[in-house]
Amino acid sequence: MKNLIIGGVPEHFNLPWYLTLRDKEYHAKDINLRWRDFPGGTGRMCKALRNGEIDLAVILTEGIIRDIVKGNPSKIVQIFVASPLLWGIHVAENSNFSSVEELKGTHAAISRFGSGSHLMAYVNAEVMGWDTEQDLNFTVVNNLTGALEGLPRGEGDYFMWEKFTTKPYVDNGPLRRIGEVPTPWPCFVIAATNKILEKDADAVRDILDIINTTTREFKSIPSIDTMIANRYKQKPEDVTEWLSLTEWSQQNLTENQVDIIQGQLKKLDLIDNKVQADSILHSF
Structure with a gap:
């Protein structure tokens, strides 16, 4: 076999x-x-x-x-x-951010460089009309669990992950979804x-x-x-x-x-x- x-x-x-x-x-x-x-x-x-x-x-x-x-x-x-894939754009439940526009120049939490969460941060930045060199910064959190633990502690300002996978953590905390962007x-x-x-x-x-x-x-x-x-x-x-x-x-x-x-x-x-x-x- x-x-x-x-x-x-x-x-x-x-x-x-x-x-x-x-x-x-x-x-x-x-x-x-x-x-x-x-x-x-x-x-x-x-x-x-x-x-x-x-x-x-x-x-x-x-x-x-x-x-x-x-x-x-x-x-x-x-x-x-x-x-x-519908990527939800998430912030910590206790975050002061309320719109995607406010995330310009902040740190995107990503699982690792070269990951979907990394690449889609660029796609979202282009959709928003941001400068990808000046307005994107990254904090590596390894995976969804790392984001759930890290975002409330200030390790990254927002996190992009599949909308329905993260829905339970939006419904019950510790995340809040403020936008979404589909893969083209x-x-x-x-x-x-x-x-x-x-x-x-x-x-x-x-x-x-x-x-x-x-x-x-x-x-x-x-x-x-x-x-x-x-x-x-x-x-x-x-x-x-x-x-x-x-x-x-x-x-x-x-x-x-x-x-x-x-x-x-x-x-x-x-x-x-x-x-x-x-x-x-x-x-x-």
């Missing part, structure tokens, strides 16, 4: 993976797929792909494209979630190391076939909303809203999408140069 490791954030988007792993669906293809949680998010997963700690990752699109351009020996094999592209992709694609592309394709069967049917699974609410401590009405906004995909990014994302990253000085789409995408 082939042993493969896939990484991802411990959030509701990845429940389809939990279901297929729980039911040992990959065993039918002689694959022992193991899941590894990465609370540190995209930046930490990029490092794990580079180091060979994991073979695949469910990862933020802009983060992995930036890291591949910067030398990560991996490729995107498929979109996972086609809809945008499909939010999650599946990436695989070049090593595993060269060694066992068939296994990767089998994994995609299995997860795609589940994501096609995901919204129609009986009581799936209740399962999400219980597992991720969400309010049923929030789960209903999230499901209505979220679309999974079984396709890969197009060359045009890759060009648009690279163009945005270059515009924000997050990459120095654009590369050909076939350096980023893998086609089976």
Whole structure:
């Protein structure tokens, strides 16, 4: 049996993976797929792909494209979630800030440099018309837990994270959401190391076939909303809203999408140069 490791954030988007792993669906293809949680998010997963700690990752699109351009020996094999990610802009409950405009020139708490929370701070700054060199500062807090503990202590002034993941901490403290900004592209992709694609592309394709069967049917699974609410401590009405906004995909990014994302990253000085789409995408 082939042993493969896939990484991802411990959030509701990845429940389809939990279901297929729980039911040992990959065993039918002689694959022992193991899941590894990465609370540190995209930046930490990029490092794990580079180091060979994991073979695949469910990862933020802009983060992995930036890291591949910067030398990560991996490729995107498929979109996972086609809809945008809604990033909530949060401050501490006891903060004096009440609008996003007031955050100009303050410190964004980020999980790590190169993470989604880091990159989206730049996207938000552009939306706001800020000078990304003068008006952005960063404080590393490692993950969501670090932000929940650090923001009330003044470690960073605001924190950007997926809106529905943070909703319980907005409802009950210690966060307050003062704005939101969507990613202007499909939010999650599946990436695989070049090593595993060269060694066992068939296994990767089998994994995609299995997860795609589940994501096609995901919204129609009986009581799936209740399962999400219980597992991720969400309010049923929030789960209903999230499901209505979220679309999974079984396709890969197009060359045009890759060009648009690279163009945005270059515009924000997050990459120095654009590369050909076939350096980023893998086609089976």
